[in-house]
Amino acid sequence: MKHPWYIRLAIHAALVALALPFCMPLVWMVGTSLKEDAQIFPKEVVTTVPEFLSQWWPNPFRWANYPEALRYVPFPIYLRNTLMLCAVNVAAAVASSALAAYAFAKLEWRGRSILFAVVIATIILPGEVRMIPTFALYRWLGWYGTYLPLIVPAFFGNAFFIFLLRQFFRTIPDDLCDAARIDGCSEWGILWRVVLPLSKPALATCGLFQLLGTWNDFNGPLLYLNDQTKYTLAYGLQQFLGAYGGEWSKLMAAATVFTVPIIVLFFLAQKTFIQGISTTGMKG
Amino acid sequence: MARRNNLAGWVLVSPVVVGLLVFTLYPFLASLALSFCEYDLFPPPRGVGAWNYETMFTRDPLVWKSLTNVLYYTALAVPLGIVMGVGLALLLDAKIKGLAVYRTLFFLPSIVPVVATSVLWIWLLNPQIGLVNTLLRLVGIEGPTWLASVAWSKPSLVFMGVWGVGGSMLIYLAGLKDIPASLYEAAVVDGANAWQRVRYVTLPMLTPVIFFNLVMGMIGAFQYFTQAYVMTQGGPLDSTRFYALHLFFEAFQYLKMGYASAMAWVLFIIVVGVTALLFRSQHRWVHYGR
Numbered sequence: 001m002k003h004p005w006y007i008r009l010a011i012h013a014a015l016v017a018l019a020l021p022f023c024m025p026l027v028w029m030v031g032t033s034l035k036e037d038a039q040i041f042p043k044e045v046v047t048t049v050p051e052f053l054s055q056w057w058p059n060p061f062r063w064a065n066y067p068e069a070l071r072y073v074p075f076p077i078y079l080r081n082t083l084m085l086c087a088v089n090v091a092a093a094v095a096s097s098a099l100a101a102y103a104f105a106k107l108e109w110r111g112r113s114i115l116f117a118v119v120i121a122t123i124i125l126p127g128e129v130r131m132i133p134t135f136a137l138y139r140w141l142g143w144y145g146t147y148l149p150l151i152v153p154a155f156f157g158n159a160f161f162i163f164l165l166r167q168f169f170r171t172i173p174d175d176l177c178d179a180a181r182i183d184g185c186s187e188w189g190i191l192w193r194v195v196l197p198l199s200k201p202a203l204a205t206c207g208l209f210q211l212l213g214t215w216n217d218f219n220g221p222l223l224y225l226n227d228q229t230k231y232t233l234a235y236g237l238q239q240f241l242g243a244y245g246g247e248w249s250k251l252m253a254a255a256t257v258f259t260v261p262i263i264v265l266f267f268l269a270q271k272t273f274i275q276g277i278s279t280t281g282m283k284g
Numbered sequence: 285m286a287r288r289n290n291l292a293g294w295v296l297v298s299p300v301v302v303g304l305l306v307f308t309l310y311p312f313l314a315s316l317a318l319s320f321c322e323y324d325l326f327p328p329p330r331g332v333g334a335w336n337y338e339t340m341f342t343r344d345p346l347v348w349k350s351l352t353n354v355l356y357y358t359a360l361a362v363p364l365g366i367v368m369g370v371g372l373a374l375l376l377d378a379k380i381k382g383l384a385v386y387r388t389l390f391f392l393p394s395i396v397p398v399v400a401t402s403v404l405w406i407w408l409l410n411p412q413i414g415l416v417n418t419l420l421r422l423v424g425i426e427g428p429t430w431l432a433s434v435a436w437s438k439p440s441l442v443f444m445g446v447w448g449v450g451g452s453m454l455i456y457l458a459g460l461k462d463i464p465a466s467l468y469e470a471a472v473v474d475g476a477n478a479w480q481r482v483r484y485v486t487l488p489m490l491t492p493v494i495f496f497n498l499v500m501g502m503i504g505a506f507q508y509f510t511q512a513y514v515m516t517q518g519g520p521l522d523s524t525r526f527y528a529l530h531l532f533f534e535a536f537q538y539l540k541m542g543y544a545s546a547m548a549w550v551l552f553i554i555v556v557g558v559t560a561l562l563f564r565s566q567h568r569w570v571h572y573g574r
Contacts, residue, residue, distance in 0.1 A: 011378045019389040028415045029404050047421050100300040109293025126507050128548040132541050133314035156303020187292045216397040218510045234399045238514050255400040278458030
């Protein structure tokens with residue numbers, strides 16, 4: 001059923017009007033990162049549309065904001081730290097969650113349903129309830145100031161990933177697993193050779209969510225990192241804001257450098273993003 | 285039929301069991317115990333009975349302030365997020381050209397890292413030279429001072445939250461795609477116009493997804509922290525001192541770990557209570573198609 005032309009025109013008009021406030025801030029962020037201070041701080045208040053339009057586009061382009069911003073704070077080190085944390089957390093969280101999800105989806109064992117219900121219930125537990133004893137525990141273990149508090153929990157599974165992977169594994173026919181069993185395949189072999197190769201989209205979704213979570217994580221570094229050489233990009237950007245509050249071109253350059261990899265990742269893995277987020281709303 | 289295999293099952297979930305015990309059950313119970321103690325990380329915790337809870341309800345006005353702040357934020361941001369998310373999804377469900385482009389434009393802000401979003405919005409909302417007030421001046425309005433204003437600081441954060449609505453929009457869009465075309469066809473046969481089809485077919489069929497977003501959005505909103513920490517540190521005049529922020533300051537600035545644990549448990553009870561209420565309200569308005 002195709003809409004008549006005037007309905008389509010009205011929908012386009014509404015979408016364009018709504019899309020402007022969604023994309024203008026990002027354009028403004030990149031624009032500011034390329035402006036000279038003289039353009040960012042106009043001598044007179046901008047009150048007319050032509051003045052605004054002349055202020056909108058960077059003139060001249062000041063690319064030097066980027067190297068300068070990256071010199072203010074050691075961003076290459078923060079980037080390296082962040083990438084390292086992302087790599088470890090993605091591998092650990094996906095692997096540990098996949099093992100558990102397989103047991104929940106494809107094996108029958110005493111206590112399975114109760115344990116699954118407990119795992120799912122932890123999703124609604126506010127982090128604040130766990131924060132203080134966990135902090136004390138890590139301090140007692142001597143882990144304060146190290147990466148261990150930001151890495152170790154990933155090895156023990158993620159409730160949300162377990163849920164997503166279990167849903168996906170259940171769509172794989174049991175006959176396939178049984179056939180492998182008859183051929184003498186161990187449970188490990190079935191997981192590794194049958195279930196996981198068929199589950200690449202779901203595994204990619206979990207990996208992507210973990211990557212975004214670690215890249216964006218602010219609370220973990222805020223609580224546990226005290227040495228500047230260990231900071232991550234998210235924490236480094238907040239520290240940058242505290243130290244160089246009014247230097248908008250540099251701040252926006254730093255924010256752009258922090259954001260662009262995620263945008264690039266989105267365009268590379270659009271399908272995984274959209275399907276992954278869409279499935280989070282499905283009924284259990 | 286899956287095979288009964290107790291050993292393999294428990295071996296595979298053993299990391300999860302250890303994690304539940306060490307990173308969930310232990311801290312869960314320990315924070316309950318700590319909530320009845322005075323504890324500043326150094327000496328062993330000292331029992332003080334219900335003192336912390338009494339302090340919360342009688343001696344610390346900032347608890348009430350932070351609680352009303354978070355209720356204010358939740359009551360605005362969650363419904364507004366649902367209305368915007370569903371509205372955008374409905375528009376994107378139309379059969380027109382260029383949908384993928386629009387979808388990308390609405391979605392992108394939601395994946396901008398939260399610290400970058402916060403830094404960007406401080407700049408957008410700059411009272412003198414920020415984009416928002418500059419645009420308002422073009423139409424002759426002198427905008428408020430936003431984050432520096434007691435009246436506008438929380439609405440500022442609500443607007444910023446709505447800017448990131450793209451993720452839930454995608455969930456609604458997936459929900460819309462799941463509605464069987466036969467329902468719309470039946471509605472057309474019955475003479476329903478476009479508005480009636482949205483009101484009596486689309487929205488009821490979407491209620492399970494709305495319910496999911498409502499519950500998760502509410503739980504998230506009660507824990508609102510990072511944006512306030514980065515942008516305002518609770519100011520001006522405690523107008524953005526949200527509950528989780530107050531809890532964090534009590535714990536890590538003043539080292540009142542016992543008191544903060546009591547606050548965490550009250551938050552936990554509130555979240556469980558509201559979640560239970562929402563689940564009980566389900567039969568009145570959530571339609572699970574069968």
